[in-house]
Amino acid sequence: MSKSAEGDAAGAKDKNLVHSLAKGFRVLETFTAEEPDLLQSEIARRAGLDDGTTFRMLNTLVSLGYVAKVPGTRRFRLTLKPLELGFNAIARTALRDLARPALRSLVGEVNEAASLGVLDGADIVYVERAQAGLVRMGVDIRVGSRIHAAASAIGHAVLAFLPEEELENVLRASRFDRTGPGVPQSPDALRARLAQVRREGVALIDWASVNGLRVLAVPVLDGSRHAIAALSVAAPAMRLSADEFVAAVRVPLLAKAGELGLALAAAG
Template identity: 50%
Template structure:
């Protein structure tokens, strides 16, 4: 924890200066010894958050802005999505969720249940699920450009609860079908009692910035019935969220 605090003091010292600073100037500004400052600066340079403007001076890179932009983007889409999800729950009487890619995972940024019924799986805001092994993930992956999809699938998951679930061997075939029909529909990969319907939220260039899903207990809702009830409302909600983000200038960073 002390090292983390020192790292943030150093970043704040760089950000507070109008001019690029030397190692000794940064050590003094952040109240650190030169050796600690040197080690931390080298680490931050390696990570891409700090750059050498010349051999002796250091400056922040634009990568630091990514942290804030991710938070802003997710807040924007979550605020836009809440009334859409509420309307989806009212119209379908099923649980509705919104997820975005976070590395190789789908991060749930908003979720609403229908009443107090539990669905047999503990998904909440902040839950991560490997994109390759989730229906909502397929709705995003299917619409990614090939290079982005390959890069995403190579990234390790940060979620430990679902590591034992393997991606389907015919994933490429599944994604091609999702891309062709415009939605993903399947039994949940993390619960044997749920059916999930998911659609992408596409920007004006057709890039998937998120995905919406509804989930229903399989015992009372077969896949075809869920698609019949939920597909049109899901597509309408996804379109409204995309248009709302465009109008507000918001975006969800990669």
């Protein structure tokens, strides 16, 4: 394609964008779990907008119920309304309903939590979760939480069974700035880790020295043996050694992932 043709294509694409809507989403995306409350000036800086535009965007989002003012302060925070959009998307699939019994069956004396995650870009999004009573774990994972795929057991379980083209796209979008036991620090290191997961069928992240947890994950495969999701279980490291943990949960976890893959195939 010539440069002029490329410019025409870019211009046509740009004309199809609603820039004010894009700016509104940039404002929403400035809020994080680590910093849920922000000043207008902080939002403007993070969204790359001037103060006047940010002021108008915030007032519009407040009036629509997506953002709220923090009482007694000059700060803003997200409401729960944006969650409705994500939950509506999740609810359109049978994945959660089919996975829920499997997750519940995996929680017991050893495992305190079981999760189902799907790949979204370079992240894993948790779409269903089961917990055993009052869980006291050093992580805050819930439905809708995101975790970097390259730095997590559940992510490794999915990535190890992706088609090569999809895996390459994820690698290009991944950051390798996360540290911790078993976290690959480069694309080559991640590929070596994924080869191990393919051989063993499971992905283990042993965070005993960090937050006292061990996590084991397995892929949920389609008929072509490509990952469409992953199941994971988490348990306090004090209960079992890493080898004992894997020995105790590997077989039932693989069995439930296999059942879920067959159920999804049957459900179309």
